[in-house]
Amino acid sequence: MKFLNYLLIALLLTIPFWTKAQRQYELNTGWQCSPITKTKDAGLAISVPTYSLSSWLPAVVPGTVLTTMLANKQVPDPFYGMNNNKIPDIYTTGRDYYTYWFAKDFQEVPKAGEQVWLNFRGINYSCDVFLNGQQVNKRPFVGMFLRQSFNITSLLRKDGKNRLAVIVHPPDPVGNPNGGQGGDGTIAKNVAHQYVAGWDWIQPIRDRNTGIWDKVTIEKTGTVNLKNPHVVTIVPGKRLSDGLQQPATVRVSAELENTSATRQTGVVRYTLNGQIVTKAVSLAPNTTTIVDLPALTLAKPKLWWPAGYGEQHLYPMNIQFLAGDKAVSDEENLLVGVREIQTEWNSTTRSRQILVNGQKVFIKGANWIVSDAMLRFTPERYNAEIRFHRDMNLNLIRIWGGALSERPEFYQACDKYGLLVMQDFWGSGDCNGRWVDPMKKEDQWTRRNYPDDHGLFLTSAIDQIKMIRNYASLAIWCGGNEITLPQDIMTPLRDSILTKLDGTRWFIDYSNSDEMSFNFLGGNGDGPYGIQPISQFWSHRTWPFNSEVGSVGVGDYTSLERFIPRENLVAPIYAKNGKSQVDSVWDYHKYIGYDASIDPYGKATDVRDFARKAQLVNYDQYRALMEGFSSHMWDWYTGTIIWKTQNPWTALRGQMYDYYLDPNACLYGLHNGSEPLHIMYNPVDSMVMVVNNTFRYYRDMMMVIKVYDMAGKETTLTQVFSEIGSTLVRPYVPIGRSLQALTKDKGAFLMLQLLDLNKKPISENMYWLPDEKGTYSGLQQLAKAPVQVKARLVASGKIDVTLTNPAGNPVAFFNRLSLVDATTKTRLLPVFYSDNYISIPPGQQKSILIEFTPTTTNTPMVSVEGWNVTEQYIPIAIP
Known part of the structure; x- marks a missing residue:
């Protein structure tokens, strides 16, 4: 029985969560598109299957107009060099330039008694939907953060040949990308992300990510549609992460939509850990009813803990509605982490501290923007990025308010790896009026009331809360980045919406609020964001729960080569008079100066030498940051959140790994300084x-x-x-x-x-x-240290590398290991190292475990290169 439970968990971890017993599938291939400027016909005509699409181009869905244009080679890669300047900006072209039709032909014939649903998980920004010559949406479909579901049963053709057509309009206004944070700020008049008009870490996204940016699915149910289940776990008392546990309580509810004109009776049932809970229900015609099921007592539960404190156990849960004839009308499959989040005020630090299952957890956090600035999300990329954060020995990720409510696949990875999440809603001090800002089009009083449609904001918040509230990793809701939301949004969100739809998590009114951390030193309550003297991390007292503090993050030469043209691979030159020389491409990619921190290692002779020495600075900065905060744990601090640990494009600042998922020394400095x-x-x-x-x-x-x-x-x-x-x-x-x-x-x-x-x-x-x-x-002047390196395959996708520094050598200093293609010697990505940038004293050895996804196209080798260790390539011994 135990084996079967493990097998079920393994299967659930490999099945996308939109799958419901083979009743749902994704429309993610075979789309075509055309700009509105070339398509004069209306949706009623375009959505007829016989309408010719021969002149239309292949489209990327989920995706944006820009990702489709890139796939069709109509624009250069905007993340390389200064190519982004070659792409027309929507502010200049007008909105019609990036207004597109998207069409998809699909086969579907409903069976007797079957209801067919068309589900959108995200469109930016407004659209109209047509199917088989009829308009699907009866009301305007507006807002980036809003799922929509349409019952299309009556619109499907009897021959099964169906055409879906969607016209997608950009945000309005699109914002002037004038170099300010969020450009001129007007992008925030929409209920959408703000960074697309540019920020101090990214150039503007030219189409503002217009498109069907998230999943489109077809779902089939019976007469009753089960949706938005809600799972709450209660773990009383103070628990330890090992040993037998006292009971925990599980409470479950769900929405049941009766699509028929007659009353429906049946049973709601869920299964968890072999236990079955049921409730008989009677549903009025054409209504949606919330059903609360009896509480389940889970004896000897296996609890979910943050990374570093215990295991991340997840229970498979299946919840169904059984019609009167016992047939399954609809069902949902979930993975449930049994845990409880609490907070309390630390009167010594004068800040909140977070407790999980009754135990206080010192927060070692990361600020996250999005996985990809052009919204090219995949479960594989999410998995790699969140694993990197686990490998940094961090335990929390904050989702910054100028971006998204993150996707379910992100939260699945956080559940798996034990990263708590602080989820901001959509606002920032920069765009939303906290400061006087000459770059903004409108005054503070006007900006303070952004977005224009407060009702849409609240409707979107309700929907997104329902979408992600079941994930064990979600720990904190935050009203906005560095500013509270408008009062008529904040009050209902905090006092009624979250209380009703969740009620189990800490809500912070804004990211550096005194409710989170009493910022007795004044200012904005966050930063600084550049290189600091190592001693300052230890001796300078900053905010007791700092929501943003960080440093640099330039990658090594191999990383720089990926997105900087050869002629621009020129090392920055530091000048004490403040007139440092920085190449224009480096500046475009938001380089933060290393200033005088390179020179103590010897002035950089070229860009390769600069990047090599930058890794020493990177490692030292982030090790010291986390060590310094940890040295005052519970005395000065209850936690800190680094600004920031990843870049969703090819920026030259604040990143532990580059856009291509290649780690730099920042990651391993944190890995060391944050170890449990x-x-x-x-x-x-x-x-x-x-x-x-x-x-x-x-x-x-x-x-x-x-x-x-x-x-x-x-x-x-x-x-x-x-x-x-x-x-x-x-x-x-x-x-x-x-x-x-x-x-x-x-x-x-x-x-x-x-x-x-x-x-x-x-x-x-x-x-x-x-x-x-x-x-x-x-x-x-360090002499060479010839090290002996052996690599052997210990399991599929796992390589053990042993480095030995013979006695009589100096320290073999700062060695970077890479897994490379045996033929081209290019790095394989992503790859995970148990440690890296390692140093080995004479007469000692170290072993590193490398984990990767094997392919049939690459034969790997291991490369090793250090400060005083000549680069060598090591074949992998296979037992």
């Missing part, structure tokens, strides 16, 4: 500290502190048994005087370890420290 049990060095008071972000009490750990000079000579400063309780941070040993003497001339490597009783590392952290002048003179 972590030993670290405070550069301000020279104290070695340990932070424990788990619920486990660690005893009998051996703390080992060593220094290696540039020749590889080892000096042990101390080793001592230590312990630490759960969710604590502790200072242990001051080492300042010893370090000062050992680093004075050339700098040194500081190695910190926590070993278990078997002498195996459970936390390991190596710092490279400058000389007394603040330069890395020793690194600049």
